[in-house]
Amino acid sequence: DTAVSQTPKYLVTQMGNDKSIKCEQNLGHDTMYWYKQDSKKFLKIMFSYNNKELIINETVPNRFSPKSPDKAHLNLHINSLELGDSAVYFCASSLQGGGNTIYFGEGSWLTVV
Amino acid sequence: KQEVTQIPAALSVPEGENLVLNCSFTDSAIYNLQWFRQDPGKGLTSLLLIQSSQREQTSGRLNASLDKSSGRSTLYIAASQPGDSATYLCAVPRGGGSEKLVFGKGTKLTVNP
Numbered sequence: 001d002t003a004v005s006q007t008p009k010y011l012v013t014q015m016g017n018d019k020s021i022k023c024e025q026n027l028g029h030d031t032m033y034w035y036k037q038d039s040k041k042f043l044k045i046m047f048s049y050n051n052k053e054l055i056i057n058e059t060v061p062n063r064f065s066p067k068s069p070d071k072a073h074l075n076l077h078i079n080s081l082e083l084g085d086s087a088v089y090f091c092a093s094s095l096q097g098g099g100n101t102i103y104f105g106e107g108s109w110l111t112v113v
Numbered sequence: 114k115q116e117v118t119q120i121p122a123a124l125s126v127p128e129g130e131n132l133v134l135n136c137s138f139t140d141s142a143i144y145n146l147q148w149f150r151q152d153p154g155k156g157l158t159s160l161l162l163i164q165s166s167q168r169e170q171t172s173g174r175l176n177a178s179l180d181k182s183s184g185r186s187t188l189y190i191a192a193s194q195p196g197d198s199a200t201y202l203c204a205v206p207r208g209g210g211s212e213k214l215v216f217g218k219g220t221k222l223t224v225n226p
Contacts, residue, residue, distance in 0.1 A: 004156075043157075043202070043216040056213055090156055101147065102214065106156040 003027050004105040006091045012111045013081060020077045021108045023091030029103075030096040031055075032074035034066060037088040037107070046089075049074050050096055081112045115140045115207050119217035126193055127225050134188040134220045136203035141181045143205045148177050148188050151200045151219065160201075161188070193224045 006023040013019055025032060033056075034046040048056035052068040063079040078085060091105040116139045126132050136146070145164045149157040161170045161177040163186070169178040176189040186203055200219040207213040 040218070041200070042218055043204075043214075045213045048213070058213075092157075101159045101162045103159065104149075104157040107154075 004091055004093055004103050006089075006105040006108050008108060009106065010109045010111075012113060015081055015083060015112055017081050018077070018079045019081060019110070020075055021089055021091075021110070022073070022075045023105060024073050025091075025093040025103070026072065027093055027103060029093040030071060031094050032068065032071070033092040033094075033102070034074065034076050035090040035092060035104075037090060039087070043090070047074075047076075078110075081110075083112050086110055086112045115143075115205060115215045117203060117205060117215050117217035119201075119203060119220050121220055122218065123221040123223075125223040125225065128193060128195060130193050130224075131189070131191050132193055132222070134190070134201050134222070136186040136188070136217055138184045138186075138205050138215075140205075141184050143181065145206065146177075146179055146186050147204050147214070148175075148186075149202045149204065151202060153199075157202065190222075193222075195224045195226050198222055198224050 004025045031050045033048045035043050037043045046060050047066045049068045051071050065077045068074045088107045088109050090107050092102050094100045094102040118137045120135045147162045148160045151157050163170045163179040174191040179186045200221045202219040204214040204216045207215050
């Protein structure tokens with residue numbers, strides 16, 4: 001069983017569209033994250049949720065809106081997609097707190113054309 | 114501001130060789146340090162998590178060391194195999210017990226048969 005699963009794995013869409021990426025973890029973790037890996041392979045955190053509540057929100061455009069219906073799910077919705085949004089988006093989860101191993105999903109490759 | 118640097122950016126070795134990957138960080142007030150492996154088209158797999166109170170952690174052929182005072186960590190891979198070929202990333206919390214991880218850009222390792 002996949003611990004952290006995200007869908008879709010690949011997504012090609014046109015500028016201006018709205019799209020969502022879904023993430024689910026079956027590890028019983030309290031905390032979930034979205035990370036972005038850009039074309040230079042640099043990984044940066046975008047959001048973090050703890051028990052459905054937003055605890056970290058980096059300087060991310062308002063077009064990005066995370067939603068956590070329950071602590072096992074953290075979805076990422078992106079409005080009005082731009083070319084610069086093309087990247088790999090990784091979902092991750094961990095137990096609460098900064099001292100725990102973080103488990104990553106396999107990534108969602110978003111290409112905006 | 115926490116910054117993580119990994120040297121070298123790429124490394125190519127023949128099978129069977131022992132090797133060391135380096136990671137340095139600017140803020141030594143960390144709770145832990147994690148080493149991850151990323152395979153092409155895949156997510157990140159956590160390899161080792163070293164707590165700040167530890168000096169090293171071992172898992173199979175991997176040994177990670179941590180020297181907080183000097184802001185350095187090394188990942189030692191013994192008897193490298195072609196299956197070890199991947200990008201290795203180290204990450205530290207941004208500050209204190211923060212759940213935000215700051216990643217290095219990684220070292221791309223190629224082990225040649």
